[in-house]
Amino acid sequence: MSAAAHSVVEPSTTSKRVAATLVIVYAVVSMIPLFWIFATSFKTPPDSIAYPPKIVFTPSIEGYCNLFTTRTRQTAEYINALPPATSFCDETTRKRNMVIAGPSNFLPRFLNSIVIAFGSTFLAVFLGTLAAYGFSRFKVPLADDLLFFILSTRFMPPIAVAIPIYLMYREIGLSDTALGMILLYTAVNVSLAVWLLKGFIDEIPREYEEAAMIDGYTRLQAFWRVVLPQATTGIAATAIFCLIFAWNEYAFAALLTSGTAQTAPPFIPTIIGEGGQDWPAVAAGTTIFLVPILVFTILLRKQLLRGITFGAVRK
Amino acid sequence: MQDLTGRRPVVTDTHPSLLDRTMEAAARATPEPLATTVRGLSDRMVAWIFIAPTILLLLAINIFPLIWTIRLSFTNYRANRPNEAVKDIGLSNYARILTDSDTWMAMQTTAHFVLWTIVLQTLIGFTLAYLIDRKFRGHAVWTTIILVPMMLSPAVVGNFWRFLYEPQIGLFAYIVSFFTGIPPTEILMLSNVTLAPWAIVIVDTWMWTPYVMLICLAGLRSIPDYIYEAAEVDRASNWRQFWSITLPMALPFIMLAVLFRGIENFKMFDMVNLLTGGGPGSTTEVASITLKREAFEKWRTGFSSAFAIILFVAVFGLANIYVKVLNRVKSR
Numbered sequence: 001m002s003a004a005a006h007s008v009v010e011p012s013t014t015s016k017r018v019a020a021t022l023v024i025v026y027a028v029v030s031m032i033p034l035f036w037i038f039a040t041s042f043k044t045p046p047d048s049i050a051y052p053p054k055i056v057f058t059p060s061i062e063g064y065c066n067l068f069t070t071r072t073r074q075t076a077e078y079i080n081a082l083p084p085a086t087s088f089c090d091e092t093t094r095k096r097n098m099v100i101a102g103p104s105n106f107l108p109r110f111l112n113s114i115v116i117a118f119g120s121t122f123l124a125v126f127l128g129t130l131a132a133y134g135f136s137r138f139k140v141p142l143a144d145d146l147l148f149f150i151l152s153t154r155f156m157p158p159i160a161v162a163i164p165i166y167l168m169y170r171e172i173g174l175s176d177t178a179l180g181m182i183l184l185y186t187a188v189n190v191s192l193a194v195w196l197l198k199g200f201i202d203e204i205p206r207e208y209e210e211a212a213m214i215d216g217y218t219r220l221q222a223f224w225r226v227v228l229p230q231a232t233t234g235i236a237a238t239a240i241f242c243l244i245f246a247w248n249e250y251a252f253a254a255l256l257t258s259g260t261a262q263t264a265p266p267f268i269p270t271i272i273g274e275g276g277q278d279w280p281a282v283a284a285g286t287t288i289f290l291v292p293i294l295v296f297t298i299l300l301r302k303q304l305l306r307g308i309t310f311g312a313v314r315k
Numbered sequence: 316m317q318d319l320t321g322r323r324p325v326v327t328d329t330h331p332s333l334l335d336r337t338m339e340a341a342a343r344a345t346p347e348p349l350a351t352t353v354r355g356l357s358d359r360m361v362a363w364i365f366i367a368p369t370i371l372l373l374l375a376i377n378i379f380p381l382i383w384t385i386r387l388s389f390t391n392y393r394a395n396r397p398n399e400a401v402k403d404i405g406l407s408n409y410a411r412i413l414t415d416s417d418t419w420m421a422m423q424t425t426a427h428f429v430l431w432t433i434v435l436q437t438l439i440g441f442t443l444a445y446l447i448d449r450k451f452r453g454h455a456v457w458t459t460i461i462l463v464p465m466m467l468s469p470a471v472v473g474n475f476w477r478f479l480y481e482p483q484i485g486l487f488a489y490i491v492s493f494f495t496g497i498p499p500t501e502i503l504m505l506s507n508v509t510l511a512p513w514a515i516v517i518v519d520t521w522m523w524t525p526y527v528m529l530i531c532l533a534g535l536r537s538i539p540d541y542i543y544e545a546a547e548v549d550r551a552s553n554w555r556q557f558w559s560i561t562l563p564m565a566l567p568f569i570m571l572a573v574l575f576r577g578i579e580n581f582k583m584f585d586m587v588n589l590l591t592g593g594g595p596g597s598t599t600e601v602a603s604i605t606l607k608r609e610a611f612e613k614w615r616t617g618f619s620s621a622f623a624i625i626l627f628v629a630v631f632g633l634a635n636i637y638v639k640v641l642n643r644v645k646s647r
Contacts, residue, residue, distance in 0.1 A: 011449040019449035020457075026443060027460045030521060034463065036486055037475050049484040051499070127369045134365035138358055148638055150369065153377040155634040157582035159606045160623030163616065164380030164387070167394060187376035190369050219361050250470030250585040251603075255611055269474040269589055279478050286471050297466045301459045305533050308465075308526060309571065312645040313533045 037290070040283035048279045063280030065089035066273060067106050067288075071098040073274075106285055109267040113289075115178055116263055117246040120185035124242045125235060127186070128193025133223060135194070136201040137209075147195070151310060154191040158251035166256060176261045184252055189242040192310060196241065199311030200234025201227065237303040240296050247293065264289050381627070388621035395614040408621035418622065420597065421605040427512065428519075428601055429580045433573055435520045440527030441569065445561075447528070448535045458532070465525040473586035476518050480504040480590075511591050511599050518586055523579075527572040534568025535561065567644050574637040578630060602626060 011019070040048050042059040045066075071093050079099065085091040093100050131150075135143055165184060166175070174180030208230070209222040217225065228235075254266040268285045271278055297304075305313050356364070388408055392401045412418050443461065447454050464472070479487040488502040504514040538560065546556045584603035587593065593600035593608070600608075606626070610619035 016449050016451040019446035020451035020453070023443060023446050023451075023454070023457050023461070026439075027457050030461060030464060030525075032486070033472070033476065033479060033521070036479065037472075040478070051484055051489070053484065053486050053489050127372060130365040131369040134362045138362035140362055140366060146366070146370070148635075150373060151638060152631060152634050153373050155578055155582075155630050155637075156377065156381075157584075157603060157606070157623070157626050157630060159582075159584055159603045159610065160384070160626050161377070161380065163394075163610045163619060163623055164383040165376070166611075167383065167616070168380055170394075183372075183376060187372055190372060194369060219356060219358060223361075244466060248468035248470070250468065250589075254470075254585075254588070255607070265468055265470045265585075268471050277478070282475065282478070286475055289471055290467055293466050293468070294463065297463055298459065301462070304462060305529055308575075309530065309533075309644075310641065312641045313530065313568070313571075 034290075037283050037286050040279055041287045043280050043283075045273065045278065045280055048283075060092070061088065062092050063278075063284040065092060066278055066281035067271065067284040068104055069093070069100045070102055070104050071096075072101045073097060074099050104271075105262075105267060106264075106271070109262055109264045110288070112178060112257075112261055113247060113263040113265075116181045116185060116261070117243050119178070119182040120189060120246045121239050121242040123182065123186040124189035124193045125197075125239045127190050128197050128238065129228075129231070129235060131190075131194045132197035132201050133227065136198050137206060147198075150191045150194050154188060159255070162252055162255045165252075169256065176257050176259055178261045181253065181257060181261055181263070184256070185246040185249065188249075189245055192245070192307075193238050193242060195310040195312075196238045196307065197231070197234055197311075199306065199314070200231055200238075203234075204230045237300060237307065240300050241307040244293060244296060384620045384623055387617050388624050390617045392617045392620075393614050394610075394616040404617070408618050409625070411618065412622050412625060417597070418602075418605060421600050421602045424512070424597075424599065425581060425583075425601040428515065428583065428599075429577055431516045432519045432523070432580050433576055435516065436524045436527045436576060437569060437573055439520065440524045440572065441531045441565075443524070443528040444531035444535055447532055458529075462525045462529060464522045467522070469522060470585040470589055472522070473518055474589045476514075477505065477590060480514055482506075505591055506595050508595055508598050511595055515587055515590055515599055518590065519580065519583070522586075523576060527569075527576065530568050530572040531565060534565035537568070538564045567640060570640050571637070571644055574633065574640060578633045578637060581630060581633070582626065 039055075039057075041063045042061070043054070043057055044060045044062050047054050047057045047060075048063075065088070069089065074097065076097065079094050079097065082094075082099070085094055090100060134140060135147060140146065169175045169177075169180050174183070204227055209217075209219075209226050212222040212226045213219065248265065249263075250265040253263045257263065257266070264285070268282060268289065271281050271285060273281065300307065389403055389405060390401050391404050391408075393399065447458055476487075479485050482488050482500050482503050485499075485504075487504065488499040491497065491502050492499040502510075504510050542560055542564075543556060546560060551559070582603055583601055584607065587599055587601055587604055588607070591599045593604040602622075603626075606619055606622055609615050609622060
């Protein structure tokens with residue numbers, strides 16, 4: 001992102017001002033839905049459905065309470081007979097004539113998301129680094145065709161892939177297991193990993209390894225001690241891209257998991273309260289789910305372009 | 316010169332004896348074939364050991380199932396009745412899909428969706444990129460902010476848009492009625508037959524315009540300044556410069572973005588499934604939704620396998636063109 005001044009092509013001050021205004025207006029408008037998710041997560045259920053929509057409201061963590069718990073309706077006598085409330089969540093629940101019955105499924109689903117996303121990312125980056133090095137440094141027969149084959153698997157429509165995977169996993173007992181999801185996400189992510197990492201490894205001069213090999217290193221030692229340390233930025237960026245994909249994925253998760261291995265994306269839309277969707281709880285779940293992505297996006301901002309073009313566009 | 320951001324140019328800590336100059340000299344003195352005879356595994360072996368696991372995984376998780384799908388597409392198999400005898404019915408699944416008005420409707424809905432999202436995202440995305448390329452102060456920060464929506468989960472965020480679209484209480488309805496005076500109870504974005512397809516187009520555009528913007532921005536930045544300088548010398552007007560330099564030179568990048576969005580939206584599932592589930596009626600039933608209904612609700616596995624294969628072929632063709640453009644852009 002160079003901002004070098006060029007006497008001839010430097011845009012005029014007025015055009016810069018107009019451009020800045022329009023871009024900022026777009027950015028602000030496009031942030032409204034995200035702001036609304038965040039705001040709704042701190043509203044009480046009545047506040048969340050008020051008309052006109054409330055921009056100023058008393059913040060409450062009731063949404064977060066509802067996200068992590070299941071509640072049952074009880075009579076006033078029953079609630080009055082209970083020992084005093086021990087937490088804020090207890091108290092607010094009782095005010096709504098309910099008691100906390102137990103933890104909700106959000107935490108296990110969220111943990112599933114973490115296990116599956118990290119597991120598949122680790123595998124995809126591991127396999128991808130090896131394959132990328134292979135394609136980058138050696139004359140592989142039909143390399144272009146193999147690379148196209150690898151990339152094309154990423155373009156397959158998920159529902160079309162899910163049909164045979166569903167049958168296959170049913171046969172070999174991988175239905176609704178974290179391992180099954182990890183393997184599936186690894187297969188999807190490895191294509192991105194190979195392409196991205198090949199770009200990064202191509203940038204490391206091969207003279208480094210060759211010199212190391214003259215010095216007595218074997219090819220594997222040269223790969224391990226010379227290439228890998230040079231590729232850490234690329235590996236980290238690739239890992240974050242894989243992580244984001246696995247974290248966000250919905251279609252496979254919705255069709256192939258139903259209980260024990262279900263991840264957060266198919267779970268969050270099913271959070272319901274009394275008389276419909278519990279929007280503050282959904283917003284709370286969405287907020288918790290989105291925060292890691294926001295952090296990663298900021299970390300990745302310089303590599304985003306590379307990531308979304310499979311390493312083809314670098315700057 | 317390639318950009319080696321944040322990378323140390325030479326590894327000195329792992330092997331201090333490897334000093335730059337010796338290394339370069341050694342490298343220059345080493346023709347490629349010689350390197351392969353250095354001890355350890357031969358390069359050919361290393362290459363295959365490194366590449367094979369990836370290929371095997373893809374064969375197991377992608378290609379084997381694909382072949383299975385092709386096999387099933389010629390049968391009347393139903394996954395919910397695994398014990399029933401499977402009959403080979405030849406090409407009749409394909410014949411039925413190509414003559415069935417419902418699947419054609421789904422293809423048409425998909426085509427509309429793809430067309431409108433691409434038109435809107437390219438127009439807005441390119442304009443934004445053009446504006447950001449004016450390099451006003453703080454443009455990098457605003458660019459990062461604009462990019463946020465495309466990194467988020469379409470399912471989780473799409474789901475929240477249902478709330479924004481609620482006719483009585485939703486923020487979207489409120490804002491629209493604030494500016495137009497239409498009562499908010501009448502803005503039925505997700506249940507009105509005419510509005511529902513647009514509801515999806517709006518969310519998709521909100522989410523993916525940043526993607527098109529980012530790639531267009533790369534295209535604009537790839538145009539060397541000296542071309543504009545030459546045009547200035549020739550006194551070409553701004554308008555002329557835009558049409559004969561900016562647009563043609565950024566075109567491969569725009570193509571790249573359009574193709575990728577086209578492929579992605581051709582197989583769009585998550586957002587539509589959560590926003591409308593294909594409704595009202597079947598007005599927003601895109602191909603993936605039809606496929607899901609056939610495969611996982613009606614359990615017509617054989618029929619849906621044939622449909623899946625047809626979608627594969629279409630996507631595969633598009634992906635082929637995409638990779639060609641990708642390689643063209645890469646050589647820039």
